[in-house]
Amino acid sequence: MDASSPPRYRRFSRPGPAPQSADLPAYTRRNTLAQPIARREPVEHLYPLSDSKGRPWASLSLMSSAKSAKSVPTFHEKEHINGSFQLAAEKGDSIQSVTVIVTGRIITGASVDDTYVFLNQPLSLWSKADSRSSGSATKLLGTCVWPFSIPLPKAVSLQDSGSDALFRLPESFCERHTRASVIYEVSVLVSRGKLRADSQIKTRFGYIPSTRPDSPSLLRQLAYRENSLLPGPDVDPAGWKASSTVVVRGTVFKTRPAAVHCMLSLANPLSYTRGTVIPCRMTLESTDGHALDIFSCPSAPMVTLRRCVRFQNPSTSTKREVDWIETYEDVSRAVFWPTVDGSDAAYSRSLEGEIKLPKELTSTSSIGRFTVSYTVVVSSFDAPGFTPSSSQPILAEPVTITTTHARDSPRPLAYAPPAYAPLPVPRQHNDFYAPPATARQGR
Known part of the structure; x- marks a missing residue:
C-alpha cells in the first residue's frame, strides 16, 4: 500500500476503549483572561x-x-x-x-x-x-x-x-x-x-469602537459558568466550526513519503474578544502510525492568528486603477495538548488547544481605503524528521476580533495546562512606517 495515499476509513475504527496518548496532571481552569474592566476616572x-x-x-x-x-x-x-x-x-x-x-x-x-x-x-x-x-x-x-x-x-x-x-x-x-x-x-x-x-x-x-462577538453555544456557556471541561465537536456540534479535511504530504526522515489527514475546528461563532482565547481542536488521521505519532506531538502544529492590513495608495498606483497593498503578520500561535476525553483511536489522534489573543490587538475594521482582518492559518507541522512537500498554508479560516465581550454571556476561560507556555510567533511584516503628524504652534 502506498503510504502517501491513505485509504478512506471510519474514525474510531478500533473496537474497545480508546487509548490515552498522554496522562496530563490535574489542573484548575483559569478565569484570569477577561475580568470585568472598571471604567477609569477621567x-x-x-x-x-x-x-x-x-x-x-x-x-x-x-x-x-x-x-x-x-x-x-x-x-x-x-x-x-x-x-x-x-x-x-x-x-x-x-x-x-x-x-x-x-x-x-x-x-x-x-x-x-x-x-x-x-x-x-x-x-x-x-x-x-x-x-x-x-x-x-x-x-x-x-x-x-x-x-x-x-x-x-x-x-x-x-x-x-x-x-x-x-x-x-x-x-x-x-x-x-x-x-x-x-x-x-x-x-x-x-x-x-x-x-x-x-x-x-x-x-x-x-x-x-465597541464591537461584540455573538454569544457562544449554550453548552460552551454552561462550561464557562461551571468551570468545567469545554465540550468537543462530537458533544457540541453547534459550538464548533469544522474545516474541510486536507491531506498533509511530505517525507519522513528523507526516506519515505507520508500523508496525514488534518481537520481544524474553531469555537463557533468565529468572533472573539481580544484579551481572551480562541478555542480550537485538531483531528489527525492516517494509516501510517509513525507519521501520526510525529504529527500529534503538541508542539508540531503551526497554527497562528494572522493579521492582514489592506490599504490603497493612490500616489503609487496607475491612473486607471488604484492598487491594494497588503501586509501580513502572525500575531499569536496556538498552544495544543492531548485531549483527555478519550477521542483517540487506532488511526486517529485529537489535540485540544487555544490561541491567546493579546489585549492590545487591533480590532477588525473596514473603512474606505483601509481594512484590518484576521485569519487562523495552519501553515505546516514542525515535526522532527518531517519535510513537507509544500510551503503553502494548509488551512485558513477568517475570524473577527472584537473589543468587548458578548452580551449576557459568561466570560471565556483559558484551558491550557500551566506547563504549556505560549510558543514563539514567526512574525512577518514590511519595514514601513507612517511619518508623524506635524503641528504648528506659535503666535
Whole structure:
C-alpha cells in the first residue's frame, strides 16, 4: 500500500476503549483572561501654546479615560470629547474666530494624495462675525475660556463604488512596520486677519469602537459558568466550526513519503474578544502510525492568528486603477495538548488547544481605503524528521476580533495546562512606517 495515499476509513475504527496518548496532571481552569474592566476616572490632558518668547498664552484641556495624563487621550464609542480652550487676548489682537476640529484620517504615504479624511467635525467656539450679528463685543480681551463637548459618531457615510455607504469608525492604528495608519486628532485653530499668522494646537487621541462577538453555544456557556471541561465537536456540534479535511504530504526522515489527514475546528461563532482565547481542536488521521505519532506531538502544529492590513495608495498606483497593498503578520500561535476525553483511536489522534489573543490587538475594521482582518492559518507541522512537500498554508479560516465581550454571556476561560507556555510567533511584516503628524504652534 502506498503510504502517501491513505485509504478512506471510519474514525474510531478500533473496537474497545480508546487509548490515552498522554496522562496530563490535574489542573484548575483559569478565569484570569477577561475580568470585568472598571471604567477609569477621567484624567486631564493639558496642551499649552507659547509665544516666541516661551510665554504660554493659550491652552487646550481634554478629559479622557486614558491611563494617565501623560498618555495619549483615549475615547470609547458613545463618549463625548470633553474639554476646554483658554486664551489670554491682548489689546489689539486681531482674532477673527476660534474653532475646535475633530478629524479622522487614513494615511498611506508621505504625499498629500495619500491622506484620506473620513471624519471632520468642526465646532465654532467664538467668531467675530457672529458677535457682530448678535450685538456682543466684537473683540476679545483678557482671559477667555470656552468649554466644549463633541459627540463622536458611531459611523460615517462615505462614497463606496459610486454610492454612499455607512462605515463604522475604525480603531486608531499606528505601527512602525506598517505604512498605513488611522489617526484621530483634536485641534484648535485661532484665526486672525490677513496680516497676522494663525495659531493652532493639535494633538492625537486614541479611539476604541465597541464591537461584540455573538454569544457562544449554550453548552460552551454552561462550561464557562461551571468551570468545567469545554465540550468537543462530537458533544457540541453547534459550538464548533469544522474545516474541510486536507491531506498533509511530505517525507519522513528523507526516506519515505507520508500523508496525514488534518481537520481544524474553531469555537463557533468565529468572533472573539481580544484579551481572551480562541478555542480550537485538531483531528489527525492516517494509516501510517509513525507519521501520526510525529504529527500529534503538541508542539508540531503551526497554527497562528494572522493579521492582514489592506490599504490603497493612490500616489503609487496607475491612473486607471488604484492598487491594494497588503501586509501580513502572525500575531499569536496556538498552544495544543492531548485531549483527555478519550477521542483517540487506532488511526486517529485529537489535540485540544487555544490561541491567546493579546489585549492590545487591533480590532477588525473596514473603512474606505483601509481594512484590518484576521485569519487562523495552519501553515505546516514542525515535526522532527518531517519535510513537507509544500510551503503553502494548509488551512485558513477568517475570524473577527472584537473589543468587548458578548452580551449576557459568561466570560471565556483559558484551558491550557500551566506547563504549556505560549510558543514563539514567526512574525512577518514590511519595514514601513507612517511619518508623524506635524503641528504648528506659535503666535
